[in-house]
Structures are given as C-alpha cells and as structure tokens.
Amino acid sequence: MISSLRRANPRTLSDSPAAFHAPLFQELLTGLDATRRHVILDLGAASTAMLALLGRSRCRVEIADLAHFGGIDHLNRAEHGPALAHAAESLLPNALPDDAIDLVFCWDLPNYLTLDALSALMAAIGRRARPGALAHALIFYADRDMKEHPGRFVPTADGELIDRSGPGAVTAAPRYSPEVLGKSMGRFVIDRARLLGNGMQEFLFRLESCGDASNH
Amino acid sequence: MFERSKKDDDTIESQDANRNESDKTFGSRRSKVTGRGGDAAVIGRSIQINGDLRGGEDLRIEGDVSGTVELKNSALTIGKEGKVKADVYARSIAVDGETKGDLYAAERISVHVNARVQGNIIAPKVSIEEGAHFKGSIEMDPAAVEKALGKTAANGAAKPVAENKSGKSADDKATPKKPAKDARTNLHPPSGTA
Numbered sequence: 001m002i003s004s005l006r007r008a009n010p011r012t013l014s015d016s017p018a019a020f021h022a023p024l025f026q027e028l029l030t031g032l033d034a035t036r037r038h039v040i041l042d043l044g045a046a047s048t049a050m051l052a053l054l055g056r057s058r059c060r061v062e063i064a065d066l067a068h069f070g071g072i073d074h075l076n077r078a079e080h081g082p083a084l085a086h087a088a089e090s091l092l093p094n095a096l097p098d099d100a101i102d103l104v105f106c107w108d109l110p111n112y113l114t115l116d117a118l119s120a121l122m123a124a125i126g127r128r129a130r131p132g133a134l135a136h137a138l139i140f141y142a143d144r145d146m147k148e149h150p151g152r153f154v155p156t157a158d159g160e161l162i163d164r165s166g167p168g169a170v171t172a173a174p175r176y177s178p179e180v181l182g183k184s185m186g187r188f189v190i191d192r193a194r195l196l197g198n199g200m201q202e203f204l205f206r207l208e209s210c211g212d213a214s215n216h
Numbered sequence: 217m218f219e220r221s222k223k224d225d226d227t228i229e230s231q232d233a234n235r236n237e238s239d240k241t242f243g244s245r246r247s248k249v250t251g252r253g254g255d256a257a258v259i260g261r262s263i264q265i266n267g268d269l270r271g272g273e274d275l276r277i278e279g280d281v282s283g284t285v286e287l288k289n290s291a292l293t294i295g296k297e298g299k300v301k302a303d304v305y306a307r308s309i310a311v312d313g314e315t316k317g318d319l320y321a322a323e324r325i326s327v328h329v330n331a332r333v334q335g336n337i338i339a340p341k342v343s344i345e346e347g348a349h350f351k352g353s354i355e356m357d358p359a360a361v362e363k364a365l366g367k368t369a370a371n372g373a374a375k376p377v378a379e380n381k382s383g384k385s386a387d388d389k390a391t392p393k394k395p396a397k398d399a400r401t402n403l404h405p406p407s408g409t410a
Contacts, residue, residue: 045350046344046348058357059357069351093336154346
C-alpha cells in the first residue's frame with residue numbers, strides 16, 4: 001500500500017529516497033572478472049562507494065560527471081550534425097590508447113537528454129568501446145515526473161542503489177519506450193530490461209560490432 | 217615569496233585571522249593524509265606561479281600554480297583557495313580546491329568535498345568524498361598504477377614514468393615546454409631546517 005502510494009506521488013519519493021534493488025546492476029558488478037583488466041565509464045558523479053566496489057577488480061574508471069560539468073545542457077543545445085558529435089566527444093574523459101571501454105554506467109542521465117543528444121553521446125562512447133561492451137541505464141517508466149536534475153546514485157552495502165541527490169523540484173519525465181531507446185543508443189542494442197520496484201526500468205545495452213550493425 | 221609555517225598546523229591557522237572555519241579543520245585533515253604533522257611550506261592565496269615547482273618538503277597551495285609540481289617524497293595539499301593547472305607528482309596529494317591536470321601519488325590521493333578536479337588520478341589509494349566534483353579517470357589496476365608510478369623498491373618514492381596521451385613518458389612531461397616567463401622555483405628548505 002505504502003509503496004503504491006509512493007509510486008503515485010514522485011514528490012514523496014524525492015523527499016525520502018529509498019534504496020532499491022537493481023538486479024542487472026548487481027549482476028554487472030558481481031560478473032566483473034577479477035583476473036582481467038576492465039575499463040569502466042561512469043557518466044555520473046564519482047562516489048566513494050562505487051569506487052570501493054569497482055576497486056575489487058582490476059580496472060580503470062573514467063568519470064564524466066555530465067550533470068555537474070555542464071554536459072547535459074551542452075549536448076542538448078548543440079546543433080545537430082558535426083557540432084553535436086564534437087560536443088559528445090568533448091564530454092568524455094581522455095582515452096588511453098588501446099584501452100577500450102568495457103562497461104558504461106549511464107544511471108538516469110538518458111532521461112535528461114534529447115534523443116538526438118543521446119544518440120550522439122552513445123555513438124561517441126561506442127567508438128571508444130570494444131564490441132560486446134555493456135551499458136547500464138535507469139529509465140523513468142511508470143512515473144510521469146522525475147527530478148529536475150539527474151540523481152546521484154550510490155550502491156549500498158547490500159548491493160542496492162540509493163539516490164543521494166536529495167529532494168528537488170520535479171519535471172515531466174520523457175518516459176522513453178524500449179523501442180525509442182533501441183533506436184537512440186547508437187550501436188548499443190537492448191540486451192535485457194527489468195521493471196524495478198520504484199517504477200524505473202533498468203536496461204542493459206550491448207554494443208554490436210560494426211559488422212553486426214550493418215546487418216540490421 | 218613563500219609563507220613558511222612554524223612548527224605545527226595550529227600555528228598555520230593562527231597566522232591568518234581571516235581564515236574561515238573550514239580552513240581551520242585543515243590541519244587535522246592534512247595530518248591524516250600525510251601521517252605526520254609539522255612543517256609545511258605554504259604558497260599563499262595571493263601568489264601566482266607559472267613554471268616548474270619542485271621541492272623536498274610538504275607543501276600547501278592556496279594560490280595559483282600552473283606548470284608542473286614535483287614533490288616526489290612529500291605531501292601536497294591544495295587548499296580550498298588553491299588553483300593548480302599542472303601535472304602533479306607527490307608522495308600524497310589532498311585536494312580541497314581546484315586542479316586541472318594529472319595527479320600522481322606514491323601513496324594516496326584524497327579529493328575532499330567541494331573540490332573540483334579535472335584530470336587523471338594515479339595512486340595506490342584513492343578516496344573521493346561525496347560532494348567532490350571530479351572528471352577524469354582513476355587507475356585502479358594495481359599493476360597499471362605500479363607501472364605508471366615506476367615505484368622503485370629501493371626508496372619507495374614516486375618516480376613517474378607514465379605514458380601520457382602523446383606517448384611521451386611523464387619524465388618528458390617533467391620538463392615541459394616552458395612559457396616565456398617561466399620561473400623554476402625550488403622549494404628546498406634552507407640548510408638547517410627539515
């Protein structure tokens with residue numbers, strides 16, 4: 001009863017964030033092969049908890065913090081075409097040669113990007129990622145509203161996620177459908193999706209190789 | 217040119233009556249990072265340095281520094297007012313202010329709340345407090361960190377040999393192309409001081 005009331009009123013959720021179970025996120029972390037090196041791109045803000053989790057494996061973590069460093073506005077305002085592609089490239093941390101991205105944490109940032117901006121960003125990431133790389137995202141699905149600014153998601157000790165961004169104003173959520181997202185993630189195609197208890201949909205995308213993409 | 221603190225961080229605090237409350241916590245925080253209290257040179261908030269800054273003692277930067285900072289066996293703190301646009305090499309680095317450039321530490325790098333860091337972080341231990349702003353990469357592969365720091369078993373000091381984006385070694389970066397008005401600044405203490 002309480003959970004259904006919360007789902008119906010996003011302001012309640014905003015005021016008192018609750019940890020939520022995100023099975024695909026958990027699966028990604030537990031599936032990291034400790035014997036090999038991973039390159040992980042985090043589009044959100046750095047958090048000690050996340051670094052502690054990732055630090056269990058051999059990895060290089062690239063943090064873009066799009067929300068704080070003006071990346072969202074920059075992308076949404078860029079003119080379609082080369083300018084947008086350039087804007088997307090410029091938001092990513094400098095890459096090391098031969099260090100292709102294996103895993104991307106998008107958190108809820110896709111909800112705050114136009115579809116053109118999202119396509120450009122994921123295309124830029126796709127150019128730096130190895131085929132088969134995975135991207136994780138949280139999409140507002142059941143709720144009509146979302147916070148005005150992206151969340152600051154942090155894993156809890158139990159492996160759940162909690163949004164530490166605090167209360168804030170709300171705005172209409174775009175509620176991107178799987179079909180729309182499937183066409184707006186560059187060469188990343190939907191691998192799996194789960195509807196979560198908090199009304200968000202959790203997506204796992206997989207990067208196709210150039211050959212795979214041309215077959216579609 | 218540099219303000220030198222006296223025996224401990226409490227003395228540093230008492231030198232500037234206008235220092236705010238968060239700065240007053242600085243001494244204890246820094247002691248945690250370096251594992252010892254005591255002497256530290258201070259680049260004050262009105263000081264601007266362009267060029268290579270090298271030294272063999274702990275340093276706190278509250279001013280503006282551009283170029284390269286090398287304190288391979290010492291602790292560096294970039295204070296709340298500090299703005300550093302440089303690649304930094306030190307034993308440990310704590311950031312409360314702003315940095316743009318790569319940070320290399322043989323022991324630990326701590327990015328505190330409200331700090332703004334853009335660049336890559338290479339250290340065996342890294343902590344980023346909630347509320348800090350960071351854009352760049354963090355190397356968490358022990359083998360890659362070891363390689364980047366070129367740590368020598370003999371002295372345990374950071375000897376940066378990491379390759380930068382152009383494929384040059386960090387040693388190459390330690391002698392960057394200097395601006396016309398470059399000033400090489402040595403922070404070695406006068407003889408007789410630690």
